[in-house]
Amino acid sequence: MSKASKAVISGLGKFVPSRKLTNKDFEKMVDTSDEWITSRTGIKERRIAADDETTSDLGYKAALDALDDSGITAQKLDLILVATVTPDKVFPATACIIQDKLGADNIPAFDIEAGCSGFVYAVNIASQFIESGSYENILVIGAETLSKITDYEDRSTCVLFGDGAGAAVLQPADEGGLLSFTMGADGSGSDYLQIPAGGSARPTSQKTVANREHYIKMAGNEVFKFAVKTMARASRKVVEDAGKKTEDIDLFVPHQANTRIIEAAAKRLNLKSDEVFVNLPKYGNTSGASVPLALKEAQEEGLLNKGDNIVLVAFGAGLTWSSALIEWV
Numbered sequence: 001m002s003k004a005s006k007a008v009i010s011g012l013g014k015f016v017p018s019r020k021l022t023n024k025d026f027e028k029m030v031d032t033s034d035e036w037i038t039s040r041t042g043i044k045e046r047r048i049a050a051d052d053e054t055t056s057d058l059g060y061k062a063a064l065d066a067l068d069d070s071g072i073t074a075q076k077l078d079l080i081l082v083a084t085v086t087p088d089k090v091f092p093a094t095a096c097i098i099q100d101k102l103g104a105d106n107i108p109a110f111d112i113e114a115g116c117s118g119f120v121y122a123v124n125i126a127s128q129f130i131e132s133g134s135y136e137n138i139l140v141i142g143a144e145t146l147s148k149i150t151d152y153e154d155r156s157t158c159v160l161f162g163d164g165a166g167a168a169v170l171q172p173a174d175e176g177g178l179l180s181f182t183m184g185a186d187g188s189g190s191d192y193l194q195i196p197a198g199g200s201a202r203p204t205s206q207k208t209v210a211n212r213e214h215y216i217k218m219a220g221n222e223v224f225k226f227a228v229k230t231m232a233r234a235s236r237k238v239v240e241d242a243g244k245k246t247e248d249i250d251l252f253v254p255h256q257a258n259t260r261i262i263e264a265a266a267k268r269l270n271l272k273s274d275e276v277f278v279n280l281p282k283y284g285n286t287s288g289a290s291v292p293l294a295l296k297e298a299q300e301e302g303l304l305n306k307g308d309n310i311v312l313v314a315f316g317a318g319l320t321w322s323s324a325l326i327e328w329v
Contacts, residue, residue: 006177007127007138008329011070011169014296015061016047016283021147023159030155037159042259046162046284049145054088056097058165059143062292063102066139066167074102078135080109081126083118083142083288085317086149087111098141115193115316116255117183118142118288119166120324123312124181126170127324133172141167142288149195151215160257161216162284166292176307176329180241182234182322189226189319192219227261227315232268234323235313242325246270248309253298255314256280256290265313277303287316304328 022045023034037043049058059082067074080102082095095109114121119142126138143165152158197213198204208214231254239246246269254262259280266276277298286293291312298304306329313323 005131006173006175007130007170008173008177009168009326010171011066011068012292012296012299013062013065013067013069013167014165014293015058015065016164016293017049017053017058019048019050020045021048021162026159029152030158032155032159040260041160042280043159043284044281047164048147049163053145055084055086055143055145056088056094056101058145058163059084059094059141059167060098060101062143062165062167063098063139063141066169070169070171072137072169074104077102077104077107077137077139079107079126079129079138080104081112081122081138081140082109083112083114083122083140084144085113085115085118085287086145094143095141114320114322115318116257116285116287116290117314117316117318117320117322119291120312120314120322121183121320123168123170123178124183124322124324127178127181130170130172136172138170139167140170141165142290142292144287144289146216146285146287149214149216151212153212154215156220157216157218160285162286164283164286164289164293166289166296168292168295173329176327179325179327180238181324182237182241183320184234184322185318185320187318189222190317192222192226192319193317224258224261226319227257228264230315230321231255231261231265231313234321235265235269235311238311238323238325244309244325249275249311250305250308251298251303251310252276253291253294253310253312255316256283256294257285290314
């Protein structure tokens with residue numbers, strides 16, 4: 001195995017369902033308006049998976065795109081990591097299902113459950129396997145079908161979430177790549193963003209179903225305050241750990257949850273609008289798929305150039321946070 005010192009992203013991919021759910025559609029479903037949603041979140045529409053479309057379906061298609069972009073086949077992979085809060089099943093891991101669909105026989109595959117921070121967590125974990133020389137070709141996927149766990153009678157949360165998948169292939173290189181990372185969690189805020197029932201604390205029952213406890217519940221104000229503070233702090237840490245300054249950031253790719261959160265974090269980092277990538281209006285909050293979807297679209301728009309310093313950052317249920325500084329190659 002290689003002893004290269006850095007893990008680089010050699011390929012990116014994405015996939016989103018074809019169905020769109022717009023703010024105008026929500027005006028017919030709950031007591032809300034396009035103006036209210038847009039002004040408070042920045043979201044205009046989101047993609048919604050078909051009834052028979054699973055998280056592994058979305059992740060598999062994003063994986064094919066990333067593999068094609070990297071120029072390697074699934075048979076060359078050494079490991080598959082999937083970040084998701086909406087697995088196909090409680091077990092087995094969705095990563096194992098995608099492994100089978102790809103025909104990447106006998107390699108390790110497992111899921112990362114760190115809320116919306118999951119993809120950045122997984123990239124950081126994958127980099128350790130590469131930097132240690134254990135593996136050379138790792139597929140990291142962020143995939144979600146949040147529409148399956150969204151309560152479309154709850155006007156405070158239903159407008160926020162969408163479905164999609166993004167993927168990245170990580171490989172070793174002698175220079176560039178992941179320069180620094182940070183991960184963290186504050187479990188004291190675990191109740192702020194959760195699905196209350198369906199686990200060992202509140203097993204599924206007629207009562208939990210009737211009480212709609214199997215849908216996303218969020219304390220919006222608490223999550224907002226946590227996000228604004230944490231995204232800027234985590235981003236600043238990875239920049240400083242790499243011996244750089246915030247003015248060295250060429251592109252900021254944050255979790256796409258709310259434009260006010262993104263703008264507040266960017267302001268704290270003294271970033272200009274053209275240094276911040278936002279695709280939130282098209283997709284809403286896609287949790288673990290958010291950052292890789294944004295990164296792939298930044299690539300498509302020609303915004304990822306050799307030598308650029310790219311900051312990835314996310315926050316999520318847990319409460320968790322994670323950031324990475326990547327020198328693009």
